[in-house]
Amino acid sequence: MPLTPEWAIFFSAELAALATLTGLVVVAISINLPRILSYAHLPTRAGEALIGPVGAIIVTSLVLIPEQAPMLLGAELILIGLAMVVAPIVFQARAWSARKDSLERYMRAVSTAGFSLPFAIGGALAFEGARAGLCWIAAGDILGIIAVVLSAWVLMVEILR
Numbered sequence: 001m002p003l004t005p006e007w008a009i010f011f012s013a014e015l016a017a018l019a020t021l022t023g024l025v026v027v028a029i030s031i032n033l034p035r036i037l038s039y040a041h042l043p044t045r046a047g048e049a050l051i052g053p054v055g056a057i058i059v060t061s062l063v064l065i066p067e068q069a070p071m072l073l074g075a076e077l078i079l080i081g082l083a084m085v086v087a088p089i090v091f092q093a094r095a096w097s098a099r100k101d102s103l104e105r106y107m108r109a110v111s112t113a114g115f116s117l118p119f120a121i122g123g124a125l126a127f128e129g130a131r132a133g134l135c136w137i138a139a140g141d142i143l144g145i146i147a148v149v150l151s152a153w154v155l156m157v158e159i160l161r
Contacts, residue, residue: 056144
């Protein structure tokens, strides 16, 4: 499924934005590392904050590889999308004993899936050679930007409250 020049420009810009924002999260974690380590639930939250943007960077990079067979690209995107859903939920489940608010637990799990599932859906469509998969991947990138900004906010501002 070759990209049109417009899609290639879009995904290149998304890749740059995601990489920059991922750097922001890494800085936020490094600046606040002692404080993050002082709370039982925050180290996993910091790890979770990196899974989404790093996954989005990988997905977007794979989309930009020229002349990839649609089935191969689709399989790669499905695997990464599912890992992006499962890994944070595993992290969240491990930290549940430290957090008593069950609504927050479920909202985080739902939001994690919501931010990451578009990549798996896009991968399934790409596997079939459907160009609509690119729209799902684009949606995942945009949702990933929102997720990384929220994570950076939590790790830079909310942690200091």
